[in-house]
Amino acid sequence: MNMAVMGFFARSELAATLYAFRREFLVVGIFSMVANVLMLAPTLYMLQVYDRVLASRSELTLLVISLLTLFFFAVMAFAEWSRSRLLVRAGVRLDAVLSTRVFNASFEANLSHSGAPAQRAFNELTEVRQFLTGNGIFAFFDAPWAPIYIGVLFFLHPFLGWVSIGFALVQAALAWFGHRRTVAPAEAAAKASLDVNLYLQGKLRNAEVVESMGMLAGLRERWARRHADYMERQGASQALTHRINAISKWVRYCQQSFALGAGALLVIDGQLTAGGMIAANVLMTRALAPIDQMVNTWRSFIGARSAFLRLEKLLQAHPERDQALSRVPPTGQVVLRDVVASAPGRAEPILKQLSLEASPGTITVVLGPSGSGKSTLARVLMGIWPDVAGEVLLDGLPLAGWSRAELGPHLGYLPQDIELFDGTIAENIARFAEVDSNKVIEAARSAGLHDMILRFPKGYDTPMGEAGSLLSGGQRQRVGLARAIYGDPALIVLDEPNANLDDVGEAALMNAVRQLKAKGCTVFLITHRPGAVAVADQLLMLRDGHVHCQGPRDAVLAHLQAQAQAQAQARPEAPPSAGASAPLPA
Numbered sequence: 142m143n144m145a146v147m148g149f150f151a152r153s154e155l156a157a158t159l160y161a162f163r164r165e166f167l168v169v170g171i172f173s174m175v176a177n178v179l180m181l182a183p184t185l186y187m188l189q190v191y192d193r194v195l196a197s198r199s200e201l202t203l204l205v206i207s208l209l210t211l212f213f214f215a216v217m218a219f220a221e222w223s224r225s226r227l228l229v230r231a232g233v234r235l236d237a238v239l240s241t242r243v244f245n246a247s248f249e250a251n252l253s254h255s256g257a258p259a260q261r262a263f264n265e266l267t268e269v270r271q272f273l274t275g276n277g278i279f280a281f282f283d284a285p286w287a288p289i290y291i292g293v294l295f296f297l298h299p300f301l302g303w304v305s306i307g308f309a310l311v312q313a314a315l316a317w318f319g320h321r322r323t324v325a326p327a328e329a330a331a332k333a334s335l336d337v338n339l340y341l342q343g344k345l346r347n348a349e350v351v352e353s354m355g356m357l358a359g360l361r362e363r364w365a366r367r368h369a370d371y372m373e374r375q376g377a378s379q380a381l382t383h384r385i386n387a388i389s390k391w392v393r394y395c396q397q398s399f400a401l402g403a404g405a406l407l408v409i410d411g412q413l414t415a416g417g418m419i420a421a422n423v424l425m426t427r428a429l430a431p432i433d434q435m436v437n438t439w440r441s442f443i444g445a446r447s448a449f450l451r452l453e454k455l456l457q458a459h460p461e462r463d464q465a466l467s468r469v470p471p472t473g474q475v476v477l478r479d480v481v482a483s484a485p486g487r488a489e490p491i492l493k494q495l496s497l498e499a500s501p502g503t504i505t506v507v508l509g510p511s512g513s514g515k516s517t518l519a520r521v522l523m524g525i526w527p528d529v530a531g532e533v534l535l536d537g538l539p540l541a542g543w544s545r546a547e548l549g550p551h552l553g554y555l556p557q558d559i560e561l562f563d564g565t566i567a568e569n570i571a572r573f574a575e576v577d578s579n580k581v582i583e584a585a586r587s588a589g590l591h592d593m594i595l596r597f598p599k600g601y602d603t604p605m606g607e608a609g610s611l612l613s614g615g616q617r618q619r620v621g622l623a624r625a626i627y628g629d630p631a632l633i634v635l636d637e638p639n640a641n642l643d644d645v646g647e648a649a650l651m652n653a654v655r656q657l658k659a660k661g662c663t664v665f666l667i668t669h670r671p672g673a674v675a676v677a678d679q680l681l682m683l684r685d686g687h688v689h690c691q692g693p694r695d696a697v698l699a700h701l702q703a704q705a706q707a708q709a710q711a712r713p714e715a716p717p718s719a720g721a722s723a724p725l726p727a
């Protein structure tokens with residue numbers, strides 16, 4: 142294989158995956174060769190019928206060559222069918238090989254807000270697969286055979302060979318021109334189409350909010366603007382493609398008729414038989430068909446190529462995680478050293494030089510005003526904040542180095558926006574792994590949910606869709622809590638778990654937190670409610686991304702009290718110094 146081709150397959154993971162299909166493509170190439178060589182059969186048949194059968198008036202000759210041609214056609218049909226089947230199967234396998242990888246990469250991209258939505262990545266995978274396994278690719282397999290047909294035309298008469306080369310050049314020039322002109326508009330239209338779809342889907346997801354506050358008109362106006370932009374771009378792109386297709390069609394008609402005319406000239410001159418003339422006409426159409434096919438499939442080629450490039454970029458940006466980094470289960474010892482968490486588009490980091498330690502069997506309550514960085518800290522602790530500097534260690538090892546699939550069951554996380562997924566309540570609590578009924582019930586009990594679930598008609602097997610209408614905000618939060626508790630994690634982070642809870646719910650939560658502590662879990666509890674301070678071993682107060690106060694609970698409380706008293710005494714003379722901070726030694 143030549144260097145350029147090898148270079149292509151070596152350049153990325155995606156290209157290397159395609160390289161694994163080289164055998165299939167080779168066999169497709171062989172079938173294409175058989176089919177293309179046998180395409181000469183109709184030409185030979187025509188020659189024989191005109192020049193031999195009609196001249197000799199022999200029915201037997203006609204029968205023999207007809208049967209022979211029939212056999213060739215059968216082989217040709219078999220070769221064409223086989224190559225299609227092979228490609229379809231290769232497509233299914235390609236999808237099987239890549240879909241998990243693309244799923245993981247687009248999931249990670251979503252997590253870091255760095256990539257296009259997952260759905261787009263799957264559309265791209267489908268586009269690449271459909272191109273590689275559809276009609277478009279045949280043009281590439283058939284094109285190399287055009288020279289053979291042109292060679293046969295030269296054999297019939299050099300003039301016919303030159304005419305076919307002339308037409309081939311015109312067609313190729315048209316394809317090249319088409320590519321240059323249509324690539325940008327086609328890509329712009331595809332992007333605009335995706336934008337419109339994604340915008341619409343996003344709004345449909347929030348249909349209740351939109352409806353309740355009468356936001357539809359405003360949103361429709363924004364959607365209409367995007368839609369109009371898409372229509373305009375698509376119209377421009379289509380108009381151009383149609384123009385190029387029309388020119389291509391015109392060239393094809395000219396070629397079909399003038400090839401016959403050129404043959405007729407030679408017949409008049411006595412240089413070609415009538416059979417040769419008809420055969421040359423068929424042959425020339427055949428020789429130029431792949432080029433014509435390429436002009437028509439150019440658009441899908443461009444689409445597939447840019448989809449390929451985007452997928453390649455996505456996979457490169459999110460390489461497969463090294464599964465070898467799995468380790469013994471963590472005990473939950475957490476150390477953060479000089480952690481700085483940033484976000485794109487923000488001049489200042491969200492968390493600034495944050496350091497803390499938490500041991501197994503302790504509860505750290507994180508307090509602080511809105512926007513002080515508590516939820517960001519929760520994500521850092523879970524290892525899902527993309528842009529972190531400093532050290533985040535779990536059992537003395539960097540969190541980022543753990544195998545996510547293995548670490549996941551040892552972590553518990555209750556985010557502020559609880560997302561429950563399609564499936565039963567039990568499956569949601571069991572995190573969609575194999576449901577261990579005892580563990581599910583234990584987690585539900587701890588979250589104060591068990592009795593409530595039993596009151597549902599299908600109990601733990603109630604689908605989330607149905608339960609969605611049965612569950613209140615507080616109950617959803619408790620299902621989220623049970624999911625976080627499930628399987629006795631070593632480290633658990635609860636981000637405002639009591640936001641929607643009543644007093645009973647809050648008591649159940651505090652009970653659950655104490656149980657977790659008793660089991661040796663490292664608990665982080667982020668809250669606005671002062672009641673939670675009662676269960677804390679240590680307190681961490683954040684203010685504007687900084688540690689305002691940190692240390693054992695009683696010491697921090699005493700310090701805050703002393704600070705408040707000092708401020709109260711100083712008040713008559715001078716205003717309090719807002720934001721005075723004094724991190725306590727842990």
Ligand SMILES: Nc1ncnc2c1ncn2[C@@H]1O[C@H](COP(=O)(O)OP(=O)(O)OP(=O)(O)O)[C@@H](O)[C@H]1O
Pocket residue numbers: 484485487491509510511512513514515516517518557
């Ligand atoms: N993905 C993000 N990109 C940019 N900025 C962000 C992102 N997430 C949060 N922020 C900003 O970081 C700051 C801290 O946000 P965070 O959600 O951590 O605060 P919080 O203390 O949990 O607030 P609350 O109590 O209201 O939940 C805010 O100013 C917020 O605007």
